[in-house]
Amino acid sequence: MFDINAFWASNVVACTCGADAPQNCFGNAIAYINQPVAVGYTWHDLSILDQLAVTSGSNLAPAWLLAHEFGHNIQNAYGTHPAGQTLSSELGADCLSGYFLGGVACTGTTNPQELSVVLQTVCSLAGNNLWFNPTYGNCTTRVNAVMAGMNGYFSGVSPLERCSFY
Numbered sequence: 001m002f003d004i005n006a007f008w009a010s011n012v013v014a015c016t017c018g019a020d021a022p023q024n025c026f027g028n029a030i031a032y033i034n035q036p037v038a039v040g041y042t043w044h045d046l047s048i049l050d051q052l053a054v055t056s057g058s059n060l061a062p063a064w065l066l067a068h069e070f071g072h073n074i075q076n077a078y079g080t081h082p083a084g085q086t087l088s089s090e091l092g093a094d095c096l097s098g099y100f101l102g103g104v105a106c107t108g109t110t111n112p113q114e115l116s117v118v119l120q121t122v123c124s125l126a127g128n129n130l131w132f133n134p135t136y137g138n139c140t141t142r143v144n145a146v147m148a149g150m151n152g153y154f155s156g157v158s159p160l161e162r163c164s165f166y
Contacts, residue, residue: 001042003063004070007103012073014066017045029065031072042069056121058114060104064097064122064146071096071163080164088166090136091145095163098149105150115150119143 001014017025021043024030029044049062071093075081081089104110123139136142145166152162 001066001070003104004067004100007100008070008074010070010073011040012070013041015041015043017043029069031069031076040073042066042073044069052121055124056118058110058118060101060110060114061118061121063104064101064118067097067100068093070100074159078160078164080160081166085136087135087137091141091166092163094142094145095149095152095166096159098146098151099153099159099163100149101146102150102153106153119146 001012005011015021017028022030025043026045027048029042029048031042044066049065052061052065053059055061072089074096075089075092081092101110101115105112105115123143137145149159149163152159
């Protein structure tokens, strides 16, 4: 989360699931859209982050998931998506996570092979996680949204311009 906050020049707080966490937190990672009381926070179950890291062999996989949830905070701050979890808001958050990954790739701390493994891992876990609700798009559409964000970063297009069209 430190790297994500540094990239976006923000201070979003990542909270682990606990007694005061939202109801659907366990086995998941979440952020609330258009709920001012929740702006600036994401919640995650450490087990899903661990599962992504172990399965992919990379800390980039859990960073991607946190970046996706962070994307919902951006959507909320700029009013780019309607309230509620929709295909549009999920793909937009995927695009914003890709924008972050593009920034990571430009630092030289990752390579295309690692990024490919991360996205393949995310797809391989799709059937085992609440986060992958079929109404949020299939793996191909979601990976395409992540790639659109990365390509936006590489081409110098602003994240809001690139990711608001979903």
